[in-house]
Amino acid sequence: MLIGNILPMSRENKTEVLLGIGPGSRLEPSIRAFRTTLTLAHKLRYAMDERLRADGLTTQQAALITVVTAAGKPSLAEAAAALGSTHQNVAQIVAALVRKDMLQIEPDPADKRRKLLSTTNRNAAYWQERDEGDFGAVADWFGELSPAELKTFCELSDRVIAGLDNA
DSSP states (O other), X not given: OOXXXXXXXXXXXXXXXXHTOSTTOOSOHHHHHHHHHHHHHHXXXXXXHHHHHTTTOOHHHHHHHHHHHHHSSOXXXXXXXXXXXXXXXXXXXXXXXXXXXXXXXXXXXXXXXXXXXEEOHHHHHHHHHHHHHHHHHHHHHTTTSOHHHHHHHHHHHXXXXXXXXXX
16 A cells, blocks of 8 residues: 655755756856855745835835935935836836825925935834834845855856946
């Protein structure tokens, strides 16, 4: 009598197998790095989206808020450039965040045709309440890496990003 699954069980991640990444990959190193980075970015975005979903927010919206906070009062075009996104895509994200009272659009005092983005008091209060928990979750996601490995990871990623910016 045969009981259980007749197919061999594997500890390999299905995504790794399908994309040819992970230990034992036969891909050219640059292709493996590209696919690995895409997979990591997707998984991290999904994990953060899950954390934000209950509040009706997305990782993309949080990224835009981060850019607006850091830049002060950027224009829509400046925010889109910082995110590496299109004006149209960022305009949709801005509209959603304005409806949620997280961002506001103001006229540029120097150029009335131009609109500037800024965060709201509601936005500041919201992130003050949740930043600590989100920072802890992100630390957990990278918990498999030592501080030295994290530093190296960031340095290597920064070099690739700079190369793309100069391309």
